[in-house]
C-alpha cells in the first residue's frame with residue numbers, strides 16, 4: 615500500500631464534523647416525502663438494492679421516490695428494461711398529479727415539469743451494461759444527475775447462475791456511485807416462494823449473496839395480496855370492510871440493511887395503496903400527494 619494512503623485521524627476532522635453537523639442546506643441525502651419513511655436516507659455514493667416478487671410494487675415505489683427526489687430539485691435517471699418509456703411516464707404522471715384521468719393539458723404540463731428532472735434510458739430488453747454505465751457516468755458528471763435506477767439486474771445480460779459476473783457488476787455499480795458521488799438503485803428480483811403470503815427478505819434475492827453483501831442498503835417491497843383478495847370478495851358480495859381488515863397494510867417496505875443509519879432506518883414499514891394515483895400512502899383514506907399542480 616502506498617504510504618500516501620496512510621493518513622492520520624485528524625486529516626478527516628472537517629469531514630467528521632460535517633457528518634455530525636452538516637452545513638445548513640448541505641445535501642446529506644434524499645428521502646421519501648411520506649413521514650414514516652422520511653428518516654430512510656438515500657445518500658450520495660451509495661448503492662441500494664431493491665428486491666421483491668414480480669408485480670409487488672418495486673417499480674411503483676421507486677418511481678414515487680424518484681418524484682419525491684425530483685420535487686426537491688434533484689435529477690433522476692431511470693433505466694427500466696421491462697417497461698417502455700411510455701408506460702413508465704404514464705404511471706409517473708398519475709403519481710405526480712395524484713389522479714388516474716388528468717386533463718390533456720395537465721399531462722403535457724406535468725411532462726414539461728419532469729423535463730428538467732427526469733431522464734429515461736429509452737431501452738427495453740437485455741442491455742449492454744458498458745453502454746449504460748458510460749451514459750450514466752456522462753449524465754452524472756455533465757448534467758448533475760443524482761439518482762440512477764436500474765430495473766433490473768435480470769436484464770443486464772448475466773446468467774442467473776453466473777455469480778462471479780453478478781458480483782463484478784454490483785462492484786462496478788458501487789464504484790460508479792462512489793466515484794461520481796451519486797446514488798444507484800438496483801432492482802434484483804427475489805426467488806419465487808411457495809406462496810406470496812410471506813414478505814421476501816435479503817436472503818431471498820435471486821443470484822449471488824454478494825449482491826446484498828456489497829449493497830449499502832437493502833429494501834424489499836411486499837404486496838398484501840391476501841388482503842386484496844378478502845376486500846374484493848367483500849366488495850363482490852356488497853359487504854362492508856371491517857376496520858380490522860381495512861387497517862392492515864396493503865404493502866410492506868422492509869429495510870433490512872442500512873449501512874449509514876443501521877437500526878435507525880432498518881425495519882418494516884406498513885404502507886397503503888391509493889389506486890387512482892398509484893401512490894403509496896401512510897394511512898387508509900389519506901389523500902395522495904399532489905406533486906404537480908398547474
Ligand SMILES: Nc1ncnc2c1ncn2[C@@H]1O[C@H](COP(=O)(O)OP(=O)(O)OP(=O)(O)O)[C@@H](O)[C@H]1O
Pocket residue numbers: 666667668669670671672673674675696803836837838842864865887
Ligand atoms: N400494494 C398494492 N396493492 C394493489 N396493487 C398494487 C400494489 N402494489 C402494486 N400494485 C399493482 O401491481 C402493478 C405492478 O407493480 P410494479 O410494476 O411496481 O411491480 P414490480 O414489483 O416492479 O414488478 P416486476 O417485478 O414485474 O417488475 C402496479 O401496476 C399496480 O397496479
